[in-house]
Amino acid sequence: MFLVELVPAIQMGGHLLRLYHFWSSTCSRKVRICLAEKKLEWESRHVDIVNNRDNLKMWYLNLNSNGVVPTLEHDGRIVIESNIILEYLDDSFPDTRLKPNDSFQISKMRLWLDRAETVVHKYVNVLSWNRRHIPRMKHLSHEQHLKILEQIPNAETRMVRIKRLEHGVLDTDEDFAKARLSEFMDAMEEELNGNTWLAGDNFSLADIAIAPFIERFEANNLDDLINFKKRPKIGSWWEKLISRESFRTAYAFKNPDD
16 A cells, blocks of 8 residues: 655644655655745655556545645645645645745745746656656556556546657657756746845745756756756755755655665
């Protein structure tokens, strides 16, 4: 089923936080950064989305019908989608505030959260197919791989993944994805030219939402995107970010099966 442990279960004034997550999931990492920033103690449920495919099993689909990680449980209430979870945590536990105080900066924060999902996550997913997904699934036959993809509950995601399996991700697809991500990084560099962080002078959910994707660029050997001589403001931002205790805590989770 799933692994319990990793973080002890803690009742916070009668409130229980439980996170269903995968150790190297980008979206799981952003939520773990948020939990660490807010110094919240929580119960861990590690969901193996690679080998056991726990996320496609009925017990998990009953929690999250999209079949993706992470999922947050708070006193029996279920919250899904990582960016929504970030805001939920910030609203529910406001002692350490991770939203800007200014309404205009909040709007900018939400713009970066949206870009994290609709641009960065989308196109990193394209580039990860040949680099990470196919090697990870090479032990399966085409039919076995297809059968797994057919279990994806979201119809659009299922269609996209099956199309990739049947036709592959072409060089032109990768070039288009790289161009969109390069535009994103240019916009980020411009934003940081006048601000310490992505939504003003204070670290916020905007920075948390983007941070794990920079590491994912590194993992996919997308050297041009992380050329900090070309984008020095992002380089400075990244150095400040990875030095935070919350980042180190979030990335301390390793594969429990190793």
